[in-house]
Amino acid sequence: MSRYFAPGNAAEAAELLRTTPGARVVAGGTDLVVAARGGKHPLPEVLVALHRVPELARVRETEAGIILGALTTHTWVERSGLVRSRWSALADAAAMIGSPATRSTGTIGGNLMNASPAMDLGSPLLVLDATVELRRTGGTRALTVAELLAGPGRTTAAPDELLSSVRIPAPVPGTGSAYIRLEHRRAMEIAIVGAAAALRFDSRGEIVAARLALTAAAPVCLRVPAAEAGLLGRRLDAEALAAAGRAAVAAVRPISDVRASADYRRAMTAVVVARALTLAARRAAAGSSVPGPDHPPTATGSVQ
Amino acid sequence: MTGTTSVLGQRFVRRDGPEKVTGEARYTADLAFTGLLHAKFVYAGRAHARIVAIDTTEAARMPGVHAVLTQADAPLVRYGMFVKDRTLFAHEVVRFEAEIVAAVAADTPERAAAAAAAVRVEYEDLPAVLDVDAALSPAAPVLHPDWLDYRTQDGVLRAPNDCGHMTSVKGDVDAGFAEAELQLTETYCSDMAHAVPIEPHAVVAQWQGEKVTIWTTSQVPFPARAGVAETLQIPQSNVRIVVPHLGGGFGGKCDFHFEAHVALLARATRRPVRLVFSRREEFLATDKVRHAARIELTTGVKRDGTITARRARLLLDSGAYCGDALFATEIGLMMVAGPYRVPNLYAEVHTVYTNRTPAGSVRAPGGPQTCWAVEQHTDELARLVGLDPLEFRRRNLVRAGDTGQTGQRFVSSSAQRCLDRAAELAGWPGTDLAEGEALGVAVGWWFSLSVPSGAYLKLNPDGTGTIITGAQENGSGSVMGLALLAAEELGMRPEAFSILYQDTDAGPFDIGSAGSQTTFNNGRAVMEAAREVREKLLALAAERLEIHQRDLELVDGSVRVKGAPTRSIPLAEIAAGAQLIGSGSGTPPPLPEHDLTGCGGRLGYSAFAAPSFFCHIARVRVDRETGVVSVPEVVAVHEFGRVLNPLGAQGQVEGGVIQSVGMALLEGSQxxxxxxxxxxxxxxxxxxxxxxxxxxxxxxxxxVDQGGPHGAKAVGEPPVVGTPAAIGNAIAAATGTRVRALPMNAERVWTALHRPSAGAVTAGGEA
Structure with missing residues (x-):
């Protein structure tokens, strides 16, 4: 028989995780409950629900950047003018997740801790150099997103650790970022492959900072250092896009599943990489980036 | 005769709309019962196996479990609409993954699921047959070794692993090909697709004495009643089927489904028992999916584009059982010539057993896949002779006076007019097309199903009317629209009618919401019932007004003297003092004359009654780098004889087009x-x-009025038939390459563009 707790603060939640073997955290439930109802995973024996923990929903803006509480919803991220202008790739991704109902219920912490290789927030957080805070009874620790993600459905968080917040540093002025995903339909969709990019150019139009990460192309969302290094000191011309695409394709380990074959995913990796880099560059040039919340850029979006 | 204002062709809002929109409508799974138990099925979970042993003892001992049943607890009756090839529970062999092996009733859904999981079944796996070509190979395992002993409907021709094959022959096909200057052979494959109504299947059964009432999500209550009676070996009169609001069907709730299983559980426990399917069960266990198909076409043409001959071979994957699949096979056969003059034809179609989920009726069974293949082929023929797709079609479309593939003489044909109007609306060949965009066209035809039907009609003391019908509403609004036809006869407002349906103990027999037949047939019955009431009304009014009946008219809810509007009697006044009851059935219009010389097998659609025509033109946008296709616009021109309810017909076309965009681009079982x-x-x-x-x-x-009410023809199914074909032709026009597998999903489009040798012909289902 399942047990269900709804603690009133984060300390209590962490203590429940420590003292109750098999306990799992539930926030919006958009992954956990859907997976259970679809027969993918049964509901955990013990649920620790976080909806009564207001401190985990807090958003703090500081000199150094922004700290999003784990319970920050995708809708909040999608609608935040600040996120859209400074961390555009994250806003792009938040605006694509599921449906309006999913986005109003699902959280940034849940998306990360569910650790799907197809999670939309993973690659944007990677290119934005985000870190997460894990809290347990008696202490906290900070990890990069890359350090957190361990494999499909797996993180490096211990069973008694609670993801409490996501910290995203302020971008260097002139940085543009974007997230592009390939999808079969424009709502209620899951990435076939996706790419996030963050770019900064010098006054001559050459790239001085580059970040590139991929979604649904490997067991985890992952950065592509080879592609990033290859972009430095170049203009973003067709040759540079092609080279980045090749480096990305060399880095992926896609699977064949009902959404696509590995072969198609590999080929599409180069396409979404080129489109993400192109949009990031356009935003870098524009000085900021304000994608309308209702029209997230998508792989199909570029021709629609 | 009905006064000055016709209600036909006017804007009419269906009566069941508000309660559905506000959420007040009650569906089968919403109904509350005292002492209710919950049913859960045990499925095979494997494609093909012999059952060695079933052990239900542990499951039966679990807390809250009231019954665990297997075929040993049911009469050993083989049932099936065309071929009696199936038992309620698996008998000795399982033939697809969701074959029902046992059923549990318990006091909660969770306990029922736990007990179902505790039923132990020992299997000996058998070789599975998973595609139609393999199934027809002489070396293939025979999935129904006793097939020769199965009873069938008259005329069904069968073979091992083929539960119904038929041929359609016209002219001399060899001579036709000899006359051809060019010929083209192509193969098209489509994947299994699903009806996917929002509401899953649900059944509640409750017994009192020898009689059982079954609330069920059926499109066809009377066939469901017959199925329960046949499989439980009880009189039909002991079975009452009630259908609460139905949350969509799209054919997936046709035929006889799971009512008997639940009735057996209820009888064993003497408690009401409810079954509600999960979405997963909707995909695996409902034996009504759109057939995966393999369609081979060879056509001979002259250089001027005249079609001289066609050979066609259709293989439809029927899955483990025949079900009502022969509808799809027979209709598919009637679609292979399209609405074209094909003077010489040899077409054969096979309904093939495999170890997959059984196929059957899904909105326009056999239609969209065949129309898609034929219309892709038509564009390829146009290309072969160097003609614009519209011009090629104009040279070959049937006209009034032509004969169709079974010799049916068309008393009218709107095919050309539909094509011309659609081309005009779409701006063919496309004027403002963006990069990557193109138009594609498809024309087609469909039938009206002419079958018996019946209705009662009564006027109530308050001057309103009630229609009592055996017709079933599946969401299309056709039953709701019956009020229009009654109102027209009686000079009343359609809003003044309530409709009692959904109950086999109340309405006359009807085949149900299938074959787009409700308005065509039950409309006729309602009109006849209303005319009987009108005669009674006029007779009574004539007496009271002391005037001859022919000088009276029915207008605005009253009987009045023609030319003297002040001399009138409200209907309520007459109805309050007299029994105004009518019944009707009418005579179904006969099939057009046709000639089946040389044809073989059961041809349930040997001619198309009151055929209707359509033309769809789709504008698509193809992202060449990814293969992603979007469809910004579809122009859909339909000739439905006469449109009685424009809002309803518009809704059917819009919904059908959108549904079939999914079939074209996204939907397919892997x-x-x-x-x-x-x-x-x-x-x-x-x-x-x-x-x-x-x-x-x-x-x-x-x-030309071809026998439907006020000249109306079938509306519900034709809208889904043409859109996939139009989209396919538009993709080919936009990309210069053809995708010969349905759905034409992004990866298949991309493969056709970038890996042209990589088997774009093969449907993924065969991989």
């Missing part, structure tokens, strides 16, 4: 061996609102 890989709404993708095209709808009239 298989790994005998297992569906995407039995859910995440992996099996329907079109959602952001991807729905703008649908531009126009209706044309047919000048």
């Amino acid at each position: 298989y790994d061996g005998g297992h569906q890989l995407n039995p859910g709404l995440l992996g099996y993708k329907l079109v959602t609102a952001p991807d729905a095209p703008t649908v531009t709808v126009d209706f044309l009239d047919d000048a």
Whole structure:
């Protein structure tokens, strides 16, 4: 028989995780409950629900950047003018997740801790150099997103650790970022492959900072250092896009599943990489980036 | 005779709309019962196996479990609409992954599920047959070794692993090909697709004495009643089927489904028992999916584009059982010539057993796949002779006086007019096309099903009316629209009628919401019933007004003297003092004359009664780098004889077009061996609102009344038939390459563009 707790603060939640073997955290439930109802995973024996923990929903803006509480919803991220202008790739991704109902219920912490290789927030957080805070009874620790993600459905968080917040540093002025995903339909969709990019150019139009990460192309969302290094000191011309695409394709380990074959995913990796880099560059040039919340850029979006 | 204002062709809002929109409508799974038990099925979970042993003892001992039943607890009756090849529970052999092996009733759904999981079944796996070509090979395992002993409907021709084959022959096909200057052979494959109504299947059964009442999500209550009676070996009069509001069907709730299983559980426990399917069960266990198909076409043409001959071979994957699949086979056969003059034809179609989920009726069974293949082929023929697709079609479309593939003489044909009107609305060949965009066209035809039907009608003391009918509403609004026909006869407002349906103990027999037949047939019955009431009304009024009946008219809810509007009696006044009751059935219009010389097998659609025509033109946008296709607009021109309810017809066309965009681009079951890989709404993708095209709808009239009410023809199914074909032709026009597998999903489009040698011909289901 399942047990269900709804603690009133984060300390209590962490203590429940420590003292109750098999306990799992539930926030919006958009992954956990859907997976259970679809027969993918049964509901955990013990649920620790976080909806009564207001401190985990807090958003703090500081000199150094922004700290999003784990319970920050995708809708909040999608609608935040600040996120859209400074961390555009994250806003792009938040605006694509599921449906309006999913986005109003699902959280940034849940998306990360569910650790799907197809999670939309993973690659944007990677290119934005985000870190997460894990809290347990008696202490906290900070990890990069890359350090957190361990494999499909797996993180490096211990069973008694609670993801409490996501910290995203302020971008260097002139940085543009974007997230592009390939999808079969424009709502209620899951990435076939996706790419996030963050770019900064010098006054001559050459790239001085580059970040590139991929979604649904490997067991985890992952950065592509080879592609990033290859972009430095170049203009973003067709040759540079092609080279980045090749480096990305060399880095992926896609699977064949009902959404696509590995072969198609590999080929599409180069396409979404080129489109993400192109949009990031356009935003870098524009000085900021304000994608309308209702029209997230998508792989199909570029021709629609 | 009905006064001055006709209600036909006017804007009419269906009576059941508000309660459905506000959520007040009650569906089968919403009903509350005292002492209710919950049913859960035990499925085979494998494609093909012999049952060695079933052990239910542990399951039966579990807490809250009231019954665990297997075929040993049911009469050993083989049932089936065309071929009696199936038992309620698996008998000795399982033939697909969701074959029902046992059923549990327990006091909670969770306990029922736990007990179902505790039923132990020992199997000996048998070789599975998973595609139609393999099934027809002489070396293939025979999935129904006793097939020769099965009873069938008259005329069904069968073979091992073929539960119904038929041929359609016209002219001399060899001579036709000899006359041809060019010829083209192509093969098209489509994947299994699903009806996917929002409401899953649900059944509640409750016994009192020898009689059982079954509330069920059926499109066809009377056939469901017959199925329960046949399989439980009880009189039909002991079975009452009630259908609460139905949350969509699209054919997936046709035929006889799970009512008897639940009735057996209820009888064993003497408690009401409810079954509600999960979405996963909707994909795996409902034996009504759209057939996967393999369609081979060879056509001979002259250089001027005249078609001289066609050979066609259709293989439809029927899955483990025949069900009502022969509808799809027979209709598919009637679609292979399209609405074209094909003077010499040899077409054969096979309904093939495999170890997959059984196929059957899904909105326009056999239609969209065949129309898609034929219309891709038509564009390729146009290309072969160097003609514009519209011009090629104009040279070959049937006209009034022509004969169709079974010699049916068309008393009218709107095919050309539909084509011309659609081309005009779409701006063919496309004037403002963006990069990557192109138009594609498809024309087609469909039938009206002429069958018996019946209705009662009464006027109530308050001057309102009630229609009592055996017809079933599946959401299309056709039953709701019956009020229009009654109102027209009686000079009343359609809003003044309530409709009692959904109950086999109340209404006369009807085949149900199938074959787009409700308005065509039950409309006739309602009109006849209303005319009987009108005669009674006029007789009574004539007496009271002391005037001859022919000088009276029925207007605005009253009987009045023609030319003297002040001399009138409200209907309520007459109805309060007299029994105003009518009944009707009418005579179904006969099939057009036709000639089946040389044809073989059961031809249930040997001619198309009151045929209607359509033309769809789709504008698509192809992202060449990814293969992603979007459909910004579909122009859909239909000739439905006469449109009685424009709002309803428009809704049917818009919904049908959007539904079939999914069939064209997204929807298809993928298989790994005998297992569906995407039995859910995440992996099996329907079109959602952001991807729905703008649908531009126009209706044309047919000048010739072919027997439907006021000249109306069937509406419900034709809208889904043409859109996949039009989209396919538009993709080919936009890309210069043809995708010969349905759905034409992004990866298949991309493969056709970038890996042309990589087997774009093969449907993924065969991989």
